[in-house]
Amino acid sequence: MTAASPPIRVLSRYLLRPQAPFHFHSRCQHLARSQRNSSAVAGARLNNSVEYDSTPILHHTSRTALQNPELPEDVRKGQTKRINLYTAVNDALRHALQTDERTLVFGEDVQFGGVFRCTMNLASDFGTERVFNTPLSEQGLVGFAIGAASEGMRPVAEIQFADYVFPAFDQIVNEASKYRYRSGTTGVHCGGLVIRMPTGVVGHGALYHSQSPEVLFSHTPGLRVVIPRSPTQAKGLLLSAIRTNDPVIFMEPKVLYRAAVEQVPVSPYYLPLDKAEVLKQGKDITIVSYGTPLYTCSAAIAAAEKDFGCSVELIDLRTIYPWDRATVLESVKKTGRAIVVHESMMNAGVGAEVAATIQEKAFLRLEAPVKRVTGWATHTGLIYEKFIIPDVTRVYDAIKQTLDY
Structure with missing residues (x-):
């Protein structure tokens, strides 16, 4: 008898729990001492943990968040709230669902919030006809998304991890990317298609939960490949991705889902994809x-x-x-x-x-x-x-x- 797969909540807790400090193996310690790995001054400690609470990459006050010249004037006069990156993704999806009935959100376990909780409460608020689970088939869910987009819908398909996107690779690079080109002047395309996926290392992802496959898609005309650095960027870029008439691969750095927290405008806004x-x-x-x-x-x-x-x-x-x-x-x-x-x-x-x-x-x-x-x-x-x-x-x-x- 095969062992049952762990429940999604157990997997989520494991992937996101704090990890014990990393300790070098004795051989690695010897190698580190024997190599001149840094030209820093003696005694310098450069590889400390990232100070997300003070990094200049994030907006720590409402004033700096609203000074962004890419924001429209009405948003710059509005309010902000302090949220992390997965909540910013949720906000963007919620706005898209509220304002455009063509928007669909689906993928493996998204109805329950997904591994990283980006789709929390969306199914209960918008119904399971618009926010729903799919079978465990990346090729199938991406193929369905391409078909929905070609019929005028705005599907947002979630791949549970970027490492799992490879079964859908043919659908993305052979179908989604070529749809507009092969349709000529007919106006038919699968724009409005967004394929979201967590990407990159998380500290303990190992072989199948740590890959960064963005370059595989950057070789393909017809696609946009977007990677946000922060909650503000995630919200504005995702809203733009859903609105554009190009298929978009939207890759969210998984380590930043909870680590990156900043002041984000409450109102919707759109950041440039180019x-x-x-x-x-x-x-x-x-x-x-x-x-x-x-x-x-x-x-x-x-x-x-x-x-x-x-x-x-x-x-x-x-x-x-x-x-x-x-x-x-x-x-x-x-x-x-x-x-x-x-x-x-x-x-x-x-x-x-x-x-x-x-x-x-x-x-x-x-x-x-x-x-x-x-x-x-x-x-x-x-x-x-x-x-x-x-x-x-x-x-x-x-x-x-x-x-x-």
Whole structure:
């Protein structure tokens, strides 16, 4: 007799519970001591936990939240509330369901709130004809979503983890992405289709709950691939994704669902899907990133600017396909140096595309080679996650090496 699968609530509690501090194996301790892994000053401690309560990446007051120039004037005059990222996703879905009867929300266990609780209470408030569970078939639920979108609905399909999207890969890259192109001037398309999925490492995801497959979709014309960094971004970008007439892959960094908390405008608003955002101005070096690694970059920048007296510009791509080349190139032509940081593997990653574009369009303005700080090209073993993804020390070292070139 096969063992029964654990209830969804048990799985959710396991994935989201606080984890014990990570301890190096004795062999790893020896290797760490024998290698010069950081050029920081002696005694420096760079790889501390991210201070989400004080990071400049998040809006900690209503005043700073409402100063965002991308918000419409009526929203900037309104109120904010302090929420985390999964609640911001819930807010966006709730507004879409309230304002457009064509909106549908479905996926595996979404009727009960989903693993990360992003769809909590939506089924009870809007009925199970519009918010409902699907069979455990990613290919099936995405195929259904494409059909619903082609009939004029606005389906938001949830893949429980980005790691589970691969059975639906053919539906996405062979059907959803080509629908408008093959329809010519008939006006038929599957715009309004949004496929949401939690992505990236969470500290203890191991082989099948830690992957970052965004680059697999960024090779496909006809799709938009969006990765928000914060609750404010998640709400505004998701509402824009539901409204656009392009199929959107919307990837939510799972570690940020509860960790990232900030003041978010109460009123609905729409953020651009085709524009990167300069989070911090600088004149000596440009760092380009997206999603969770932006917090790592911010901490590394604070340490590097203090130690080296440099000025670092930080850019959030937000949409990694099609990405905002103009904003990145303008920054690099000003600073003359560039680093790209992301969790996913280096080989054929987003960083490779950004670096190639920079050398092609801004080569004569570069003072150093474009550097990439990324995840290693390996599968994510359970106890090795912290070795694989970029940390503050690696970004700090990249800044120093690029400045010293």
